[in-house]
Amino acid sequence: MNRILSALVAGLVFGIGIAVSGMANPAKVLNFFDPLGTWDPSLAFVMGGALMTTFIGYRVIFARRQAPLFDAKFHLPTARTIDARLIGGSALFGLGWGISGFCPGGAIPALGFAPWPTALFLIAMGAGILLARWLQALPRRQTA
Template sequence: MKQPTNVKTYLSALACGLLMGLGLVISGMVNPQKVIGFLDLFGHWDPSLAFVMAGALAVYAPVYWLVVKRREKSALQQTMQIPVRTDLDCKLLIGAILFGIGWGLAGICPGPALTLLTTGESQIVLFVVAMFAGFWLAPKWLSLLDKN
């Protein structure tokens, strides 16, 4: 079913990206040292980022369960596209492990990588380019595995 794409959906997406970006900056998620400090459970642990997740869930969960879940269409008349899968497959687990290794090595996940681009740091640009190369390589790598 084709939906009318309108300016409003672009503007709302822009605003949502902006809100999340502001949240990433204010919360400290954009600071790789802080992320590493949170992951350093057996060293000098900084529990701050657990509060980031708590704050995010405290807003997302009630709005989802009380307001969004019962809707058939979004407020801008878009089809609700919510994942329904419940199976645990190898791809999910292997993907999460690979992501966990990368996150632990650099302390940067996809959102902060994009939000940090404005710093103009060459290391960040390099990270984002490598991340997009990873996005591009993953399906090719998987289809190679499928063939063999």
């Protein structure tokens, strides 16, 4: 129960941060990607603040704790390979973000501001996730 409650609190803090920073508004995000037009650098400041907070937070937590409060161990990524799946997924993420103005995590708080466009984005994202999982589950052909 503590794990669920802590995840809820973290999600609420994230959502409030997205809303307060204005990043739930896809037009604000899209303006960041338009340096020759209506460029808005605020996304860079939001991302920079998040990176600095995360960097400091990880250093403090890992220096003081062997495990998180509500789990037996930290679950950190172990993959170090840069492969076609990583590059392709990153490219799709960037294209989707640049076209729609929605980051997947930031789209959920945006439901309160623009419910229909945001819901359409979330449905399309969910369909893409299901399609990717289905494609990943297909048997791979072996080449000799």
